[in-house]
Amino acid sequence: MSRTEGPRHENPPHDGFEEELGAVLRRTGDGFAADDRRGLVEGGLRRGRRRLMRRRLAVTGSALALVAMGVGGVYGGLLFGPTGAVDTASVAGEPTSAAEPTGPLPDMARIPVKEAAAVLKAHTPAGQWTFDGENGLGQGVLGVYDDGNGKAAVTVFLSRSFGPGEAGEGLVACPDKAHDPDVECATETIPGVGRLMRLQGYEYPDRREETKNWRATLLTEDGFIVDVNEYNAAAEKGAPISRENPPFTLTQLKALVTADAWKPLLAKLPDPARPSTPPSVPDEPSGEAVRTTLRSLLPEGLEVKDEGRVDDYGYFHLLVDDGKGIGFVEINVQTGMEEVAEHLHATGATTLPDGRLVGVTEGVAEKGGDGVVVRTVDTLTPEGFRVVITTLNSDGYRAPATRAEPALTVEQLKAIALSPKWQKPIK
Incomplete structure (x- = not known):
């Protein structure tokens, strides 16, 4: 698997257990092939729920962190x-x-x-x-x-x-x-x-x-x-x-x-140490913070019909309707993603005057249901702050189309992902 397509991939410090554990974490569900953008959409965008487990368990001395990384x-x-x-x-x-x-x-x-x-x-x-x-x-x-x-x-x-x-x-x-x-x-x-x-x-x-x-x-x-x-x-x-x-x-x-x-x-299991965030994994915003910010940025006329759980760090999804049918929207806010710049450059991303990269993909959802179209805007600051937003014209992955086009246009996705609200401290 490539280490440029998806969640965190910075090498951890060479300090014994954390080094080996970090290597396994990165290789078990965090990487997606560089030529598989839809792999990013279907899996990498959900790093938030996996990060919650990593944040709490990655340095506890418990192997649970390894088994908790499934997609x-x-x-x-x-x-x-x-x-x-x-x-x-x-x-x-x-x-x-x-x-x-x-x-x-x-x-x-x-x-x-x-x-x-x-x-x-x-x-x-x-x-x-x-x-x-x-x-x-x-x-x-x-x-x-x-x-x-x-x-x-x-x-x-x-x-x-x-x-x-x-x-x-x-x-x-x-x-x-x-x-x-x-x-x-x-x-x-x-x-x-x-x-x-x-x-x-x-x-x-x-x-x-x-x-x-x-x-x-x-x-x-x-x-x-x-x-x-x-x-x-x-x-x-x-x-x-x-x-x-x-x-x-x-x-x-x-x-x-x-x-x-x-x-x-x-009873033979060792006592866990108090968990702490690994130094190589910067904090990400809570699911509630992402939820609040995303909802504040939705275009007028777009009604929220349902929401996902808000206990996932950096991740949130919801179902919306503009009167033309239900559509799916998900967003992932990630820190420390500098290495993704190489992939975004290779796939034709635009560089804004402030140095931010903006990549756009649009097409048939490879693993979606009949007639499903996926649109993704992937943005990255020079400091490695990444906002990725995706919309489908269905109510979920592998579900059939519920409307002709996704509920958000590419320009609307860009406006959300590039909003300065994401740059404010959100916890």
């Missing part, structure tokens, strides 16, 4: 192998670089994989299991289950957040239908236990492969996380479909993640 809320599995090496082959929903860190990461849990496998087997229906690295240590387990109806990959990842419940809420929040229309998801609070999310979706939101991903994630009241993913193939990616659906029902997944047998293993 659109449907996060990929991750575990540590026998030596503690990171297996990131499936974290982001896109192929990852072969040059991932392979050495052990310090301060991670050293849970016997065999013990996690035993809990998994004891709380699922009878079947044949094989496990990776069963004699090693890690922070979860990866197994292949076969009940006679086809093999299925199953992953369990155990982690914790900083403080009771804090910083883990994003993992038990359902993905937005605007980005993942095929996901069925529900959350519930279980008294005395914690917050549970269960979803049924696909490994790839655009369904370029038909591998299904069913998931249950529990955030306990005391801040521990049990995350289980299952698939209808023998591997999360790259394996043929082996059965119609993953093997366990949502009821069975709930019983699995809430089992008391995980508690002794969760």
Whole structure:
């Protein structure tokens, strides 16, 4: 993947854990090929929701930061192998670089994989299991289950957040239908236990492969996380479909993640350090600040019909209507993006007198529904402050067109992205 197309890619300091962790974070969902502008639109613009997790967890000593980087809320599995090496082959929903860190990461849990496998087997229906690295240590387990109806990959990842419940809420929040229309998801609070999310979706939101991903994630009241993913193939990616659906029902997944047998293993997790923003990752505005600013800049006559969540740093989206049908608008405000200048120059961006770059793309949405048109304006200051805004003539990605043209013209997108309001301190 290119490091010029998408979110933050500055090299972190060479200081042990943060260096290796930062490298994995950048390679698991943050990069998009330089010739794939729509990859930026569909994924890079959503860096805000991933940044929220990075800000809170990237330097806590918890591997949760790695597993929290999936696109659109449907996060990929991750575990540590026998030596503690990171297996990131499936974290982001896109192929990852072969040059991932392979050495052990310090301060991670050293849970016997065999013990996690035993809990998994004891709380699922009878079947044949094989496990990776069963004699090693890690922070979860990866197994292949076969009940006679086809093999299925199953992953369990155990982690914790900083403080009771804090910083883990994003993992038990359902993905937005605007980005993942095929996901069925529900959350519930279980008294005395914690917050549970269960979803049924696909490994790839655009369904370029038909591998299904069913998931249950529990955030306990005391801040521990049990995350289980299952698939209808023998591997999360790259394996043929082996059965119609993953093997366990949502009821069975709930019983699995809430089992008391995980508690002794969760107790082996190291205490997290107090999180702080990595020095190489400047602060970005809150979702609420982006929401307020964007709404103040919308043209007259454009009615807001619906909004996305406002808990994502630097990101916000909404649905608008000018009387001609619903349209989708999303914006990402990013800091420290100097290296994107190279790509903007290469794709014909205009340079304004004040040095800001303005790139415009318009065309058929590659991964959109029938008749969907996408328009994007990408702006960058010499200091690396970036505002990217996109509009579709549909109510979400991969949804069919709801109107003839997007609700905002290119000139209106430019006016919003180049507004001086973005240059004011917004938190």
